Amino acid sequence: MDGSQNPTRRAPASFDVDGHVERLRVDGYTIIEDYMTPAQLAAFRDGMAPHLGIYRGRNSFEGRATERVYTIVGRGKVFEEITEDTRLLAILDRFLMPHYLLSANHAICIHPGEAQQNLHYDDSFYPFPLPRSSISISTIGAIDAFTPENGGTVMYPGSHLWPTERRLALGRSYEAGRPTGEDFIQLTMPAGALCVFQGTLIHGAGANRSDKSRLAYTNHYCEPWARTQENFYLGVPRERVRGMSQTLIGLLGYDLRRPYDIMGQVGGYHPAKVLDPAFVLPVERTGRP
Ligand SMILES: O=C(O)CCC(=O)C(=O)O
Numbered sequence: 075m076d077g078s079q080n081p082t083r084r085a086p087a088s089f090d091v092d093g094h095v096e097r098l099r100v101d102g103y104t105i106i107e108d109y110m111t112p113a114q115l116a117a118f119r120d121g122m123a124p125h126l127g128i129y130r131g132r133n134s135f136e137g138r139a140t141e142r143v144y145t146i147v148g149r150g151k152v153f154e155e156i157t158e159d160t161r162l163l164a165i166l167d168r169f170l171m172p173h174y175l176l177s178a179n180h181a182i183c184i185h186p187g188e189a190q191q192n193l194h195y196d197d198s199f200y201p202f203p204l205p206r207s208s209i210s211i212s213t214i215g216a217i218d219a220f221t222p223e224n225g226g227t228v229m230y231p232g233s234h235l236w237p238t239e240r241r242l243a244l245g246r247s248y249e250a251g252r253p254t255g256e257d258f259i260q261l262t263m264p265a266g267a268l269c270v271f272q273g274t275l276i277h278g279a280g281a282n283r284s285d286k287s288r289l290a291y292t293n294h295y296c297e298p299w300a301r302t303q304e305n306f307y308l309g310v311p312r313e314r315v316r317g318m319s320q321t322l323i324g325l326l327g328y329d330l331r332r333p334y335d336i337m338g339q340v341g342g343y344h345p346a347k348v349l350d351p352a353f354v355l356p357v358e359r360t361g362r363p
Pocket of ligand 1: 279
């Protein structure tokens with residue numbers, strides 16, 4: 075869906091929203107090279123340090139030599155900033171309906187020796203025939219520079235337009251942990267860069283053949299009528315949500331979906347009302363419902 079009815083976000087005037095939108099439409103991905111500042115990169119590393127070095131993925135998709143830290147938005151200011159940056163939102167406004175939601179939000183640390191991740195597209199769990207518009211838009215942010223050696227994401231430019239049969243053929247030609255068949259690229263980008271890509275674009279994390287870990291994060295944003303991957307109402311304590319911006323609170327789902335202002339209601343009220351400590355849930359009241 076073209077979100078041209080969305081209000082224009084106040085991204086800096088120098089930011090080339092149209093250029094990014096065009097690359098997303100044609101190639102299925104685009105890169106914002108200077109997305110994070112050096113200070114944000116340092117804050118990300120500091121904020122993530124207590125959570126890393128502990129855990130490994132539970133299956134080959136999560137990555138058995140990969141650590142994933144979910145719901146990072148509740149873990150510090152920098153994670154909030156990179157989730158609601160106006161440059162990114164200005165791009166998303168052009169692809170998703172107003173009141174779109176944050177769907178996935180986690181750090182991905184790929185350790186040396188990790189194999190190539192299975193090729194996939196991120197909104198494959200929305201069961202509508204392909205080709206179709208993306209129901210979600212994904213991002214992957216480099217905290218360490220991405221290289222072909224350390225697991226830079228494998229991507230198939232233009233594959234967001236492919237029908238199912240062509241995707242399946244690619245799956246059959248995928249052997250020995252290496253992508254084959256069609257032309258692919260491996261994301262090479264500096265620390266601090268963000269790649270924005272279509273939820274229907276075929277990709278997968280690359281194998282890490284280097285001797286260092288590759289730290290990154292991924293945020294996905296979905297249409298306001300779609301179910302989100304992570305459940306932020308339950309995953310982020312309300313005291314933390316209260317300290318967030320109105321924009322971010324809306325992205326976490328404390329929002330109503332127009333036109334009827336009914337999807338997301340809490341007992342007939344706007345869901346952001348539950349953030350007021352004085353608000354009594356309608357099911358716990360007597361008298362006025
Ligand atoms: O880490 C990457 O490069 C991509 C990860 C990915 O595509 C995923 O986990 O869905």
